[in-house]
Amino acid sequence: MSDSFYSPFINKEGRKLTIAEICFSDVEVMVAKQLEEGYQLEFKREVSSTVKRKIPNIIASFANEMGGWLIFGVDEDDYSINLLEKKEYELFIHNMLKDVTNPIPRIFTRFLSPEHTTEYGVFVIWIPEGLYPPYMSYGKVYRRIGSGTSPISEIDDRYHLDRLYQKSKDRMMRLEAFCTKELSIYNRKGLTHGEGYVHYGMCNMYVIPIYDLYLLEHMDEDKLKQYILSKSNEPKAYPMYEEIEMNVHLPFVKASYSAESIIFRNTDVIDSYDKTVAWEQFVNGAAKFHIPIPYVEELDEVKSVLQECVPSYRNAAIFDQFQYVDGHQFLTLLLSCLGEYIECMTQLNAELEDMIVVIDLENVRNDVLYFNHGAYKGFLREEGLVFSDKKHYRFNKSFRAMKLKEKNGESLFQYVDYIINAFGLSKNKALHFLMQSFYQSK
Numbered sequence: 001m002s003d004s005f006y007s008p009f010i011n012k013e014g015r016k017l018t019i020a021e022i023c024f025s026d027v028e029v030m031v032a033k034q035l036e037e038g039y040q041l042e043f044k045r046e047v048s049s050t051v052k053r054k055i056p057n058i059i060a061s062f063a064n065e066m067g068g069w070l071i072f073g074v075d076e077d078d079y080s081i082n083l084l085e086k087k088e089y090e091l092f093i094h095n096m097l098k099d100v101t102n103p104i105p106r107i108f109t110r111f112l113s114p115e116h117t118t119e120y121g122v123f124v125i126w127i128p129e130g131l132y133p134p135y136m137s138y139g140k141v142y143r144r145i146g147s148g149t150s151p152i153s154e155i156d157d158r159y160h161l162d163r164l165y166q167k168s169k170d171r172m173m174r175l176e177a178f179c180t181k182e183l184s185i186y187n188r189k190g191l192t193h194g195e196g197y198v199h200y201g202m203c204n205m206y207v208i209p210i211y212d213l214y215l216l217e218h219m220d221e222d223k224l225k226q227y228i229l230s231k232s233n234e235p236k237a238y239p240m241y242e243e244i245e246m247n248v249h250l251p252f253v254k255a256s257y258s259a260e261s262i263i264f265r266n267t268d269v270i271d272s273y274d275k276t277v278a279w280e281q282f283v284n285g286a287a288k289f290h291i292p293i294p295y296v297e298e299l300d301e302v303k304s305v306l307q308e309c310v311p312s313y314r315n316a317a318i319f320d321q322f323q324y325v326d327g328h329q330f331l332t333l334l335l336s337c338l339g340e341y342i343e344c345m346t347q348l349n350a351e352l353e354d355m356i357v358v359i360d361l362e363n364v365r366n367d368v369l370y371f372n373h374g375a376y377k378g379f380l381r382e383e384g385l386v387f388s389d390k391k392h393y394r395f396n397k398s399f400r401a402m403k404l405k406e407k408n409g410e411s412l413f414q415y416v417d418y419i420i421n422a423f424g425l426s427k428n429k430a431l432h433f434l435m436q437s438f439y440q441s442k
Contacts, residue, residue, distance in 0.1 A: 005212055006040045008069055015217060018349075019126040024112040027071070027122055031079055037147035040068035043076040047089065047123070054149070055093060056100045061142035061149040063105035063130035064164055068144070073122030083120040086111055093125070102136050106210065106354065106401070128211050131171060131401065134164040175399045178286065179206040179358045183263065185278050187292035187363075200323065201293035201364040203334065203419075206286075207341055208356040210401050213285025213349045221283075225255045225262050228281060231347070232264070232340050238409040244438050246409035250336035252279060260284075277333065285345060289337045293361075296324040296370055309380035322387055324370040325423070328437035331430070334416045335409065342407065354401045357415045358394070361422055365391040369423035371433045373440050379429065386424030393422045 007016035009026040017026060037043055042058060044051050055070070062068035073084045090109045097104050106128055113121035134141040140151040143160055152160050187200040215224055232252040237245045252264035264279040280288040296302050303319045313319075338357075368387045370376070395418050402415065413431060420430040 005214075006067065006069075008035050008041050019108045019110055019124060022110065022112065022124065024114045024121060027074070027081065027112060027124075031074060031081055034079055036079070037076060039144050039146065040066060042068065042070050042147060042149075043074040043079065044070070044072045045075040045077075045082050046084065047072055047087075052092075052096070056096055056137040057140075057142045057151075058149050059093075059097065059105050059107060059125070059127050060101055060135040060137040061144045062127040063135045064133045064142065065129070065144045067127055067129040070125040070127065071122060072124075081122065083114075083117075084123060086113070086119050086121060089123045100138050103130075103132050105130055105135050108353065131168075131210065131399070133168045134161060172399065175208065175356070175358075178208065179204075179360070181288070181290060181360070183278055183280065183288075183290055185276070185290040185292070187275055199363050200295060201325070201367055202360075202362040203289075203291040203293055203330075204360040204362070205289040205291065205334065205337065205416075206356075206358040206360075207289070207338070208358075208399075209285045209345070210354045210356065213345060215281075215283050215285060215348055218348050221257065221262065224281075224283075225257075227348075228252065228262070228264060228279075228340075228344050229255055231344050236336075236339055236343065238335075238339065238407065238412060240409040240435060240438065244435060246332075246335065246412075246438055248332055248336040248339060250277065250333065250340060252277075252340075277337070279337065279340070285349070287341055289341075291330075291333050291337065293364070293367070294326045294329045294333070296326050296372075299324070302370060305377060306380070306385065309377050310385050311381075312384055322366045322368050322385070324368045327369040327371045327376075327430070327433060330369070331413075331416070331434050334419075335412045338412050338415055339407075342404065342412075346404075346407075353404050355404060355415075356396070356399050356401050358396045358399065359416065359419050360395075361388075361393040361419060363391060364388045364393070364422065367423065369420070369425060369430065371437060373433075373436050375436045376433055379433075388423050390422070393419070395419055395422075 005016065007018065008030050009017040009022045011017055035041070040062070058070055062070070072089070073082055074080070075082055089111065093107065097107070108126045110124045111121050112124060141161060141164070142149050142151055181204045185202070187202050219227065229252060232250065235247065235249045237247045240246050250266060252266050254265045254268040256263050258280070261280050261282045264281065266277040275292045277292070278290040302324050303316065306319050307316055366387055368385065417427040417431065420427050
């Protein structure tokens with residue numbers, strides 16, 4: 001997540017505007033203030049053939065440093081506005097970055113037109129600070145020097161290269177440090193017949209926007225708490241394919257404050273305190289979800305299905321060695337948490353586009369992802385019983401960011417589909433089973 005955010009566009013209240021919030025009049029205000037080029041701001045009068053070749057170098061240099069803005073249609077000499085003809089600039093630049101940069105920097109673009117025309121305007125690029133420096137362009141590493149871009153020589157500028165590598169390493173360490181479960185949330189069965197606690201599986205999900213969302217700039221802590229509580233109590237329906245809707249409702253009813261975060265829980269019943277879903281929302285936009293994995297309660301019914309559908313066993317007692325996760329409920333909980341988060345954050349900050357989602361599974365060895373419908377029973381007859389072979393898993397260890405797509409069930413599923421493999425199922429098969437569960441519940 002970006003630690004700092006610079007914007008040359010400031011509203012009347014003095015708040016920095018994001019690229020999603022600006023309009024052409026903001027460019028006019030910036031020019032009227034005679035804001036000059038600098039370490040995080042560069043102007044180009046036009047997109048000439050000479051400038052086109054330099055674009056990847058400039059973008060890579062911003063990504064290597066603290067991010068920045070590249071604005072086409074503002075003269076770099078006298079800072080006057082020079083309207084450009086509207087073209088497919090974004091597509092051209094994305095294709096160029098794919099060809100000549102490594103890794104490919106993230107960019108966000110807008111074409112802003114004045115009120116009297118839509119065919120001409122200025123083209124604005126915001127480059128956030130890169131997650132994985134050093135970024136190379138045409139085989140060289142570029143950095144910002146004043147208001148310009150300069151290549152780094154491996155021999156002469158070893159210090160700068162080492163600094164970029166260290167910066168990437170430090171960022172990974174901060175992300176790793178964030179992705180830890182610190183709340184006292186457990187999934188366990190109480191003492192029985194003098195035996196100790198039986199610990200069941202936990203799912204810990206960490207959601208990190210690639211830049212700070214500055215939530216307290218929109219409302220204070222009390223209003224933020226009430227806003228999330230209120231939004232989470234609104235039932236939500238996400239369209240899936242085949243005209244099926246995914247209806248999810250995971251209301252959070254209790255909230256308490258912690259250092260730099262607010263902790264929400266989906267029940268206030270003290271007897272269920274250890275088993276509640278917890279959502280820890282940080283003021284910078286990052287969040288942690290701790291989800292006790294739900295298990296099927298009617299075990300006799302499950303075992304009866306397995307004895308009927310799984311032919312390859314000698315003794316039915318083998319089925320007592322597995323634990324059966326309610327697949328429909330578990331995946332719905334995951335999607336509900338993500339859906340609630342995205343709904344709240346996009347309402348508060350329209351700039352939410354890229355997120356890092358890291359998921360840990362704890363205590364899931366011999367867990368079976370079970371669905372109670374005919375499609376799953378047919379799978380059992382063909383494939384037999386599949387289950388988790390390992391006790392712990394972590395998914396997205398490299399902290400890869402994914403772009404937020406349209407808000408539907410399948411888009412939400414893309415953030416969690418890789419955990420399906422932990423239970424021995426393919427992503428497509430699990431999505432099919434989930435769809436059948438929603439279809440059956442109609």
